[in-house]
Each structure stands twice: as C-alpha cells, then as structure tokens.
Amino acid sequence: MQTMSKMQTVSDKNEKLIIRLQEVTRIYKVGVERIHALDGIDLELSENEYVAVMGPSGSGKSTLMNVLGCLDRATSGIYELDGEDTTRMTDAALARVRNERIGFVFQSFELLGQLSALKNVEMPLIYSKNGWWTRRKRAKNVLERVGLGDRIKHRPNQLSGGEKQRVAIARALVCNPSILLADEPTGNLDSKTSEGILKLFDQLHREGQTIIIVTHEDFVAHHAKRIIQMKDGLISSDMQNDRDPRDKTMTQSSGQEEKI
C-alpha cells in the first residue's frame, strides 16, 4: 500500500511536460539520395516517465535518440526540452543543454581508460558552470547512489562490465539531468548483469528520474512504463506497458535501496 501511495505522488507530478516534439524530421543526404531517418515525429514526454524506444535497425530510433540528446539537430520541426525550443540554439548553448539537462548512457560504456571511476564520473562537471568546485563530492555521492561507493579509485579495466555501466550511469546522473538517455545499455552485458542494471534503472525511476531507453530486447523494454515502437522514421505504436515486471522485482530492489 505504501508503494501505491508513492506511485500516486509520482503520477501527480506527471503534469509537467519535459519533452515535446512537433513534426520533427531528420533528413540525411547521401549523394543525391535523401534519407528520411525521422519522417515527422510528434511526441510528448512528462516528468518521471520511463520510456522504451524499440524498433528494427534503420527504423530511426538512434536518430531520435541523437535528436533528443541534442547531439543532432532536427531538419525541420520543433523540439522543446523543459519548455525551451532547442532547434534554434547555438552549438555552445546545445553543449550546455547536453551538460545540464541530458545524461547519456552508451552501449559500450565509453569510459576513459586512464581515469579512475571517480574521475570518469567527475568529467561532465568539468564542463559545467557551477559544478566544478563541488565535483569530487558530487561524483562520490552519485557513485554511492549506483552502489559503487567502494570502487571509486578503480580504473575501468579493474571493473566488471556491470560495474562499468554503473560508473557510466553515475556519470550520466552527476549533473542531475532532466532526462536519462540510454542507448542499448545492456547490449554488451550478460543477462544476469543486465537484470542488475535494469533494476538500477527501476530504482532511479522510483527516485523521480525521467528515463528513455533505446533497445531491441523485449525483456529490457518491459521494465519501462511506456513502449514506443518505431518503423521507417515514424512512431508505429505508443502504448502504456501492461505487463509490469515491478511486482516481481519490487521487494528485491527496495532491499537494495536499504543497503545503499
């Protein structure tokens, strides 16, 4: 019952719109050919949503990810993040948006090999305006939050795959982003480790984090509350996830919470 009331408060907050895409297209020119990677997408995302984007390769899900992450610009259409139109921003402003509002998690972790876990997590704060002076403390806190408080001095090659991805998630969270974008976060992990990472996502979601996961694996997608299917640069289906795996994992993950 307690969890139910918690869910209730979460859904109250759902009013706030974080992402609004309007008729967004992304067209690549390859020679004389024009490829419509995104062919007019409308999408709205509220705070604390947990969305999985699925679709076969070439469906445009990576392009959507890049546009949502402000790594790429829409060819046309409007993309509002936190109520701000990003389509007409300068490169520097976009870099700031990426720094402050977006956290990326990649399939292959993308950790810098010569730096310790702590330094890796600190990195986004190096480029942030306000976080620089408190970067060590904040990095430490967020590493503790993902359950790696005892591994902060380790280098990536001294960590397991799951631990590496946790460091990467900590790095994505260190700037308190509006959205966490994960591109196949379990693609390089075995299924047991994947489950651990997905549990971490569940935990973050419960803590109020907005999450978007790009995946082609059903068991990953079913952790999300909303599943978007893409095909040929368009959203082919957008539905709430009826099969909720949380019932099964709830007790375990709350146990994990206490441990942290």
Next chain:
Amino acid sequence: MRALIQAPMAFVRLAYQSVYLALGQIWTNKTRSILTTIGIVIGVASVTAVIAALTGLKAKVLTLVETFGTNTIIIMPTNPEKGSSRESAWWTYRFLPEHFDGLLEHCPSVEHLSRTGGIGQRTAHYGERSAENVNIMGIEPAYLEIENRPVILGRIFSIIDNMQVRQVCLIEPKLRNKLRLDRDCIGQTIRLGHHAFVIVGVIEPRPELNFGESSQERYEVFIPFRTLFKLGKPGIFALAASKSAEVVEDAQAEIKFFLRRARNIRPTEPDTFQVDSLKSALETFNKIALMVTLVAGGIVGISLLVGGVGIMNIMLVSVSERTREIGLRKAVGAKKSAILTQFLIEAIVLCFFGGLVGVGFGQLLTMAIANIPNVELVDMAYIPLWAIGLSFAFSGTVGIFFGMFPAIKAARLDPIEALRHE
C-alpha cells in the same frame, strides 16, 4: 558583477583543466612525447648555445675594450671611398710627422696624442740568442698612457730620448724571457736589425686577444718615435685619448677638422684618413654580432619548424586516436572551445617541455663551449636570461602554431560520428 567574476573563473577553470588533462595525456604516452619533443629540444638547445657563445664573445670583447679604454682614438691614413683621389697610391696620402704639429693645442677635447710608426718585423739579437717576429714601433711618451701599459721596471722615454734620437727601447717581459736577459735587464743592450738599443724599461704585456692562431710568438719593442726613422721609412699613424669617454665623439670631430686643414684638403674633397674610436669599433662589432645572431637564429628557426611539424603530426595522431573520447566529451557537454583548448594546451605543454629540456641541454652545450681548450674567446659564454625567455616564447609559439590545426580538427568533430568511430 556575477558575470564579471565568473568569466575569469571560467577561464582559470578551463586553463587548469586543460593543463591537467594535457599532463595526464603526456604522462600516459611518455615515450611518444619524448620522441616528439626531440625536434624542439634540439632547436632550443642550439639557439641558446649560439646566443650564449655570442654573449660570451661580446662580454670578452667588452672587457678587452675596457682595458684599452673607450676614450682611445686611432687615426689612420686611408684611401678615400670616392672622389678623384680614390685610386691614388698610398704614399700620396700617408701621414707625415708634421701633420700633427699643434694638434693638442687646437683640439680641446684631446688629452693625449702619440704619433706612432711601424717599420714591420725584425729579428732581435742578444749575444747568441735571437727572437723573430719582433714588431718595432716608434712611439711618443703619451702612447703608454693611452694604451694603459705602465712601465713595470725602469723608466719611460723622456723627451730628450726623442729629441736626441737615442737608441733606447722598451721591451715586454716575454722578450726578456725569450732572449734570457737578466731579470733586471735595464741597461743591457740588444740588437734590432743592425742597430744596438739600450733597454730602459720593461712594460706590462698587452692583454692577450687569442683568436686561436697562437702558433707563432710575436713580440713588441718600442723605441722613440724619431729614432724609428734611423731604421727605415715608417708608416705613420697616431693614437689619441679624449679627456673622457663622453667627449670621444667631440675629440674625433676636432681631430678630423684639424687634420683636414693640416693636410690641405679642400672642403669638397673627401677625407684621406680615418679617425676611429673603440666606441665606434664597438658599435661595428655589435652590428656584426647582431647579424650573426640573426643568421644563426634563422638556421635554428628551421630546426624549430621541423620540430613543430613533428608536434603537429603527433597531435593529429592523438586526435584520431582519441576520436571517441572527443565524442564523449562533447556528448557530456564540452563546448568546441573546451576541446580546442584541451588539444592546444597539450601541444603547448609538449613544446614547453621541449623548451625546458632544450634549455638544459643548451646549458650543457654552453659549458662545453666555454671549456674548449685554447679558445679563450668564448670562455665567458653564458645563457642570458632573455634568451631563456625567448626560447620559451618561441617554443610556446611553435606549440600554438602547429597545435592549432589538430585542435581545430578535434573541436570540429561531430559527436555522433566521433562516438561511432572505431
């Protein structure tokens, strides 16, 4: 107000971060960094060594000049550079002793004057012993004053020596030793050519200016000016000293004016003599030293250029090796300027490191140069502070210049492409 504080803070942050990252990167690739900077090291080492050698040479010459005195003026007959008498034979414009009569009275800035004549080298004999390459100079008493060579034993020439054309001479200790005269050789007689001369004094040796051709010993013997005419027809020149170093130029002008009148040179005609001071000779020397510095600098600049290309090459390799890292940094919010600064500072730090090692090697080279046996000319070689500053400025410039292209390349990378890079 907030922005005013934040802007420099952001810059400090960026600079600190970039230097920190650059040092980490250089440390990670130690071998590569060392090999890369060798070009810069060689360039900087050679530039500092060349400057050190020249500075030492200059310091040496300056000390020599100080012993001679900066108020010394040398008056020599010359072929005029232009005009009708340009091609005339030397005897038409040679000095005659009477040209200088009354000069001291008419030139208020001139303190001393000594007509001086040379008849070339003769052999000196004492009994069975002889010394070759003895330069015989006819001088007036003021000569020793001007040249700052006091008598250490005996006396200087008197006016009477000159008037009576006495066959007396002053010798150097070197000649005394060569001919194995008594230690107190005053009153002993040596033969110069076919004439016997009585030694009246021993004078201090000339400060040695050794240009590394000391295989042949040279000696100087001084005799009264008028006595010289007994031995042959001398070439005459004159030495003068101004009252102080400040009025050297006045004295030169006065002498020039006086001699033009004494030699009946018409106003339109060029001088048939030259009046040089060590001051003007020093200026000439400084000009030559500057030119040598520039030429050496140009040559060394080429080696720095080669070093710079090496830096650029390695930075390009570094950029393509770290493409994914650049993509990641951009994805987490690094601006173009941050990436640019990071790679630029890495190149600059590499160059500065090269500069530092180069100055160290330059110091070793300088010590080696200063200790070359038998070449006293550069034994005062040292690296002046400005040369160290220049070396660092130069290597920094090389870093900026050759690091800019790779850094721009890195900054322009598209983050999506970069993250996809294998």
